[in-house]
Amino acid sequence: MKLIIAIIKPFKLEEVKEGLTSMNIEGMTVTEVKGFGRQKGHVEIYRGSEYTVDFLPKVKIEIAVEDAEVAAAVKVIADKARTGKIGDGKIFVVDLLEAVRIRTGESGESAI
Amino acid sequence: MKLFLSRFARHLFAFLLIACALSTSQAQEASPAAAAPPAEPTVEQRLADLEAYVNNTARTPDVASKIPGPGPGHNAWQMVSTALVIFMTLPGLALFYGGLVRKQNVLSVLAQCMGIAGLVTILWWAIGYSLAFGGGNAFIGDAAYAFLNGVNPGAVGAGYYWISDSMWAMFQLSFAIITPALIIGAIAERMKFISVLVFVALWMFAVYFPFAHMVWSTTGFMSGILNAGAGIKAIDFAGGTVVHMTSGWSALVLCIMLGKRNGFGKAPMPPHSLVLCTVGTGMLWVGWYGFNAGSALGADAIASNAFATTTLAAAIAGFVWGMAEWVLKGHPSVLGFCSGIVAGLVVITPGAGFVSMNSAVIIGVLAGIVPFLAVSYLKKVLGYDDALDTFGVHGVGGTMGAILTGVFADEKINSVVGPLKEGLLVAQLKACALTIVWSVVATVVIAFIVKAVVGLRAAPEVESAGLDTSEHGEEGYIG
Numbered sequence: 001m002k003l004i005i006a007i008i009k010p011f012k013l014e015e016v017k018e019g020l021t022s023m024n025i026e027g028m029t030v031t032e033v034k035g036f037g038r039q040k041g042h043v044e045i046y047r048g049s050e051y052t053v054d055f056l057p058k059v060k061i062e063i064a065v066e067d068a069e070v071a072a073a074v075k076v077i078a079d080k081a082r083t084g085k086i087g088d089g090k091i092f093v094v095d096l097l098e099a100v101r102i103r104t105g106e107s108g109e110s111a112i
Numbered sequence: 113m114k115l116f117l118s119r120f121a122r123h124l125f126a127f128l129l130i131a132c133a134l135s136t137s138q139a140q141e142a143s144p145a146a147a148a149p150p151a152e153p154t155v156e157q158r159l160a161d162l163e164a165y166v167n168n169t170a171r172t173p174d175v176a177s178k179i180p181g182p183g184p185g186h187n188a189w190q191m192v193s194t195a196l197v198i199f200m201t202l203p204g205l206a207l208f209y210g211g212l213v214r215k216q217n218v219l220s221v222l223a224q225c226m227g228i229a230g231l232v233t234i235l236w237w238a239i240g241y242s243l244a245f246g247g248g249n250a251f252i253g254d255a256a257y258a259f260l261n262g263v264n265p266g267a268v269g270a271g272y273y274w275i276s277d278s279m280w281a282m283f284q285l286s287f288a289i290i291t292p293a294l295i296i297g298a299i300a301e302r303m304k305f306i307s308v309l310v311f312v313a314l315w316m317f318a319v320y321f322p323f324a325h326m327v328w329s330t331t332g333f334m335s336g337i338l339n340a341g342a343g344i345k346a347i348d349f350a351g352g353t354v355v356h357m358t359s360g361w362s363a364l365v366l367c368i369m370l371g372k373r374n375g376f377g378k379a380p381m382p383p384h385s386l387v388l389c390t391v392g393t394g395m396l397w398v399g400w401y402g403f404n405a406g407s408a409l410g411a412d413a414i415a416s417n418a419f420a421t422t423t424l425a426a427a428i429a430g431f432v433w434g435m436a437e438w439v440l441k442g443h444p445s446v447l448g449f450c451s452g453i454v455a456g457l458v459v460i461t462p463g464a465g466f467v468s469m470n471s472a473v474i475i476g477v478l479a480g481i482v483p484f485l486a487v488s489y490l491k492k493v494l495g496y497d498d499a500l501d502t503f504g505v506h507g508v509g510g511t512m513g514a515i516l517t518g519v520f521a522d523e524k525i526n527s528v529v530g531p532l533k534e535g536l537l538v539a540q541l542k543a544c545a546l547t548i549v550w551s552v553v554a555t556v557v558i559a560f561i562v563k564a565v566v567g568l569r570a571a572p573e574v575e576s577a578g579l580d581t582s583e584h585g586e587e588g589y590i591g
Contacts, residue, residue, distance in 0.1 A: 046382050047448075047487050
């Protein structure tokens with residue numbers, strides 16, 4: 001099993017979600033985060049005080065998938081989240097040692 | 113039968129009327145001048161008193177007026193005005209300032225506003241009103257009205273002819289509350305609550321009560337209109353010197369003595385809610401009608417003029433500040449519009465009932481430019497951390513307003529200007545100088561006292577976590 005962590009632009013969330021649910025990946029966890037890579041921040045001015053705001057709002061999506069689905073899931077996320085401009089985000093894939101469905105107690109692939 | 117009665121009734125009424133007139137005129141001729149109590153008024157004198165009420169002028173002298181108490185129309189406007197000025201502090205200023213600080217300090221601003229409101233009210237009731245408006249000397253009043261002794265709701269004359277003496281005391285209280293509350297803008301996010309309260313308590317005695325007395329009482333040193341023997345014959349319609357200059361210059365001194373916020377200049381400290389700031393700005397604008405038009409002490413033409421000048425100056429200053437930002441900084445910002453509006457309101461305050469509407473337009477334009485420059489450039493050059501720009505807007509704006517009042521005051525707008533017009537600009541400048549020196553020196557002394565007794569600044573870890581949790585045990589926003 002793998003855990004896919006995707007950082008994307010916030011307005012792309014709806015499209016990515018629909019892409020994933022259309023390939024039967026039903027569950028996901030979404031968090032609002034801040035970050036930057038190569039995308040520069042912007043300058044805000046409040047009554048003469050200038051601030052360079054480096055951190056930009058992003059959305060983090062975490063999904064647990066079976067090994068066989070990883071490549072397809074990564075492709076769907078990347079395709080839906082891409083705008084072609086700097087700041088589109090990144091996808092990370094990490095090993096998932098265990099998963100448990102709390103309601104039933106199932107574990108392993110049947111839990112994700 | 114009916115016809116007979118009605119004709120009879122008319123004749124009877126006419127007879128009674130003539131008998132009345134004859135008897136009262138006979139009474140007038142008969143009464144001697146000296147030891148008798150005020151004479152019963154004639155119908156004409158009573159009519160004259162009613163006209164005086166409508167015109168907001170003095171009653172017939174030496175006559176026992178049938179309307180000795182407050183006049184409903186003027187007193188009602190005074191009550192509304194007082195409510196509007198309280199509204200300016202709570203929640204107008206509270207939200208205006210509250211939105212400008214970081215999230216973790218929003219409650220500290222609200223608590224300081226409310227704490228000051230309560231503290232100042234207690235001081236005002238106990239002795240403050242008396243020190244401001246009691247007889248005394250040219251610089252401070254006496255204790256004649258301590259605990260509002262002798263201030264009667266049914267009496268008039270302390271403020272003006274047709275407003276209740278109690279309403280005069282309350283209206284002036286509302287000014288006494290907002291003035292120290294303005295100072296908290298400069299020291300936001302780093303001063304302990306106890307230090308704020310102790311500072312304000314001392315400052316009221318050292319600065320506010322003397323200035324209210326000097327500028328607005330009948331024996332005041334700078335009370336050009338009411339005191340024929342005033343040392344400086346200056347004019348101040350609603351508080352350019354008393355409110356904005358004292359608080360603005362004191363704020364500058366205090367924020368320098370307090371020091372900059374930790375991380376100032378490096379860490380971003382943008383306003384946490386310009387939405388709240390805007391809400392507060394709107395409330396300040398509307399409330400300011402009570403502040404300026406209410407200072408006419410009657411619902412008359414002067415009040416109407418003050419209402420108009422206030423509107424023009426506020427709106428135009430807001431627009432000009434926004435446009436200046438657009439040109440010079442790239443965007444017209446919400447904070448710019450808010451700041452401009454407040455600047456316009458500040459600058460028109462000392463002249464609202466003395467200048468014409470067209471003068472108010474010019475004043476509005478200047479109010480959108482000069483405080484803008486003070487806030488955008490002067491602050492950076494001089495390097496002080498006036499967190500919410502109390503000095504830039506109230507100190508600079510109030511000073512400019514007092515000077516412009518000397519330039520634009522017009523006896524055609526307000527007849528009291530007439531005898532003072534010659535040499536007025538010089539008088540205004542002298543008043544400004546005295547206000548600045550007095551406020552600065554007093555604040556330095558008081559700040560040192562407060563620092564020695566309770567300290568001024570919050571501990572660094574309290575400051576970085578935010579004042580709300582440590583000083584007030586609360587969070588402004590949960591979840």
